Amino acid sequence: MVPQMRKISGIIVRDICIALRSGGAWLMGLVFFAVFLSLSAIALGGEFKTLRPLAPALIWLAVVFSLLFSFEHLFADDADDGTLEHIKLSGMSMHAYVLAKICAHWLLSILPLILALPLAGLLFDIPVALLGGLFISILLASPALVCYGAFSGACLVGFKGGGFLLVLLTIPLVVPVLIFALGGVISYADAGLLTTEFQALLGISLIASAIGIPATAAALNTITE
Amino acid sequence: MDFIPDFGKSALYVWLSYGVSVTVLLAFTAHTLIQNAKRKK
Amino acid sequence: MGVISFLANPLRFKKFARVAAPIFGVLALVLIVTGIWIGLWRSPEDQLQGHSVRIMYVHVPAVWIGMMAYAAMALASLFAYIWRHPLSDELARACALPGAAFTALGLLSGSLWGKTSWGTFWQWDGRMTSTLILLFLFIGYMAVWAGTPDKRRAARIAGLVAMVGSINLPIIKFSVDWWNTLHQTSSVSMPDAPGLPPSNLLPLMLMTFGYSFFFGWLVLSQVLNSISKAGERRQRPAAASPTMETL
Numbered sequence: 405m406v407p408q409m410r411k412i413s414g415i416i417v418r419d420i421c422i423a424l425r426s427g428g429a430w431l432m433g434l435v436f437f438a439v440f441l442s443l444s445a446i447a448l449g450g451e452f453k454t455l456r457p458l459a460p461a462l463i464w465l466a467v468v469f470s471l472l473f474s475f476e477h478l479f480a481d482d483a484d485d486g487t488l489e490h491i492k493l494s495g496m497s498m499h500a501y502v503l504a505k506i507c508a509h510w511l512l513s514i515l516p517l518i519l520a521l522p523l524a525g526l527l528f529d530i531p532v533a534l535l536g537g538l539f540i541s542i543l544l545a546s547p548a549l550v551c552y553g554a555f556s557g558a559c560l561v562g563f564k565g566g567g568f569l570l571v572l573l574t575i576p577l578v579v580p581v582l583i584f585a586l587g588g589v590i591s592y593a594d595a596g597l598l599t600t601e602f603q604a605l606l607g608i609s610l611i612a613s614a615i616g617i618p619a620t621a622a623a624l625n626t627i628t629e
Numbered sequence: 630m631d632f633i634p635d636f637g638k639s640a641l642y643v644w645l646s647y648g649v650s651v652t653v654l655l656a657f658t659a660h661t662l663i664q665n666a667k668r669k670k
Numbered sequence: 671m672g673v674i675s676f677l678a679n680p681l682r683f684k685k686f687a688r689v690a691a692p693i694f695g696v697l698a699l700v701l702i703v704t705g706i707w708i709g710l711w712r713s714p715e716d717q718l719q720g721h722s723v724r725i726m727y728v729h730v731p732a733v734w735i736g737m738m739a740y741a742a743m744a745l746a747s748l749f750a751y752i753w754r755h756p757l758s759d760e761l762a763r764a765c766a767l768p769g770a771a772f773t774a775l776g777l778l779s780g781s782l783w784g785k786t787s788w789g790t791f792w793q794w795d796g797r798m799t800s801t802l803i804l805l806f807l808f809i810g811y812m813a814v815w816a817g818t819p820d821k822r823r824a825a826r827i828a829g830l831v832a833m834v835g836s837i838n839l840p841i842i843k844f845s846v847d848w849w850n851t852l853h854q855t856s857s858v859s860m861p862d863a864p865g866l867p868p869s870n871l872l873p874l875m876l877m878t879f880g881y882s883f884f885f886g887w888l889v890l891s892q893v894l895n896s897i898s899k900a901g902e903r904r905q906r907p908a909a910a911s912p913t914m915e916t917l
Contacts, residue, residue, distance in 0.1 A: 668895050
């Protein structure tokens with residue numbers, strides 16, 4: 405167990421180092437998030453009166469899309485440079501490898517978005533209670549988002565122009581997440597933390613991790629076969 | 630023209646839905662029959 | 671289980687399919703023709719919906735076959751995944767295109783029904799929305815098959831996609847229904863089969879069985895055809911080698 409843990413943390417550190425040395429490519433998700441929100445506000449006319457009720461949905465969509473585009477290279481780079489083969493030969497379990505990649509990706513792509521949430525809130529002038537709901541809903545849903553995104557990314561390794569297909573494969577799986585997250589944001593303002601929606605979101609995240617990690621590992625095993 | 634039933638205001642939509650459904654079924658039938666004929670040759 | 675292990679043998683499957691496919695085809699033809707005849711000419715209009723109830727006879731079977739096709743696809747993928755059975759891969763793949771087409775037909779006839787009853791072609795009704803998402807799942811599955819060059823790998827990856835999708839389908843259905851009750855856009859929701867009187871239920875049943883047999887005929891024929899194509903590919907190099915020697 406301990407050597408596995410060390411391998412997992414090793415991969416997490418490695419992925420973060422690679423990302424930090426990549427010249428800011430890992431921040432592109434955050435830039436996309438900002439651009440998407442600005443463009444939405446401009447397209448909708450820029451009146452806070454019209455923007456405020458739409459803000460939670462827009463912010464959630466920005467999160468989902470900026471994440472979806474980030475999964476294309478999650479495993480593709482490791483498959484290309486032979487890291488994946490080495491991991492398999494080293495005897496590390498594929499599940500542990502997937503878990504490490506998912507944790508690193510959470511730190512690199514979801515954490516910046518969560519930290520940027522207050523700024524997004526300022527763009528739309530939304531009340532603090534709504535911002536709190538958004539924060540909790542993204543936090544609770546993030547395991548589901550990362551697991552399903554990683555699964556689609558693993559399925560599309562070596563796929564030409566897989567970016568759009570990745571979105572297509574993941575969107576149906578993300579529909580329940582989106583529904584319960586936005587329901588939760590709205591009911592959080594009056595009902596607090598223990599709403600049905602947040603419980604459902606937590607359940608979905610648990611199911612997604614239970615399905616997503618083995619399925620991702622299976623897809624990667626198929627590729628290295 | 631008594632043979633063709635009159636569906637009142639929804640006539641267009643009823644005929645359209647049946648028309649498209651039957652067309653798709655026929656297209657599948659034609660494709661499968663052609664493939665079957667090729668296999669048996 | 672007995673049936674499945676019996677049919678897992680390709681030769682026995684071929685024998686079964688060669689007999690069953692034509693029977694399914696004839697049954698489908700008879701049932702669908704009678705269904706359309708009764709549905710359009712020999713059944714009364716509904717008291718509530720009027721003549722637009724006739725759209726239900728092509729809508730409900732199409733959506734039902736779409737869902738059944740996805741379930742069959744996921745089940746076949748599961749067998750293919752566990753026992754690495756190429757026949758199940760072919761079976762899963764054969765379900766995809768008809769399944770997607772029937773789902774699309776269900777959406778189209780549903781929206782035509784909506785125009786007569788809701789006054790709009792589309793409502794974010796629970797059934798319509800989850801059928802739309804089902805169509806997306808089918809398209810994703812087919813895209814994976816189409817875009818992966820190595821066939822064995824494509825089969826395994828597409829199988830995983832189908833299985834993960836099928837686990838999510840109930841969650842999607844549940845969440846969409848829950849979401850739909852929040853805003854209640856449609857005052858008239860789409861009627862379900864049990865809500866209809868017997869005179870309208872008969873054509874619906876005929877069409878449902880007819881569509882099911884039609885789907886069965888399509889899938890069995892497709893699997894037979896792809897088996898024989900794979901056989902040809904295997905035989906061709908073997909047939910070529912003697913001519914090489916004579917040269």
